[in-house]
Amino acid sequence: MSYLFSPTPIVSVPVLGKTETFPVHRIYCVGRNYEEHAKEMGFTGREPPFFFLKPADSLVVVEAGQTGTMPYPSLTHNLHHEIELVVAIGQGGKNIQAADADKHIYGYAVGLDMTRRDLQNDMKKQGRPWCIGKAFDHSAPIGPITPKAQAGDVNKAEISLQVNGADRQRSNVAKLIWSVAETIEHLSAAWELQPGDLIFTGTPEGVAAVVQGDVLSGQVAGLGRLDVRIG
């Protein structure tokens, strides 16, 4: 069999301490998974988790110690940062119970769920899909994956984001409404997870706009740092 044209290359993420990289299958994202962020978006309470996806090739992969570049996207005047813990799935499955979730996890990374908030809000008002607000090109900067054995207890890790050195978001992964394990249980009831899936687990409060030239620096304790310049 031959192809009409060269297939798009597999997107992969570096893994700390390894020469092999993590080949990406799908990117799942959880909406409104920290209470204070749900409130700032006009919602309250513990609703069931809900999900959206980004294309694998929307990743901006940033090597350890480097500053990546995300081009300022088209069509928006309100590009928001959302710092997130990212879970890298190493073993697939469906209907995974929360108690069994850990063995499906390969490791963790720091990611940014960049959002064209004005377009997302327009779509919300009209009851239309969020794709144009969430799943655009270069919308998912990510740092290297730390294998879980080296990551410490990410479920209690501080998570923060600075823009040009000033704090914008600061919280703790312990404040997730749906924990990593519970998220995997819900997600795998709806889709069969595959090795190579990434899960962006949601952002804490403090989301706000960035402009061209801004430098974003995101951290999850135990996972190092993600530096991205808006180009």
Ligand code: MN
């Ligand atoms: Mn998000």
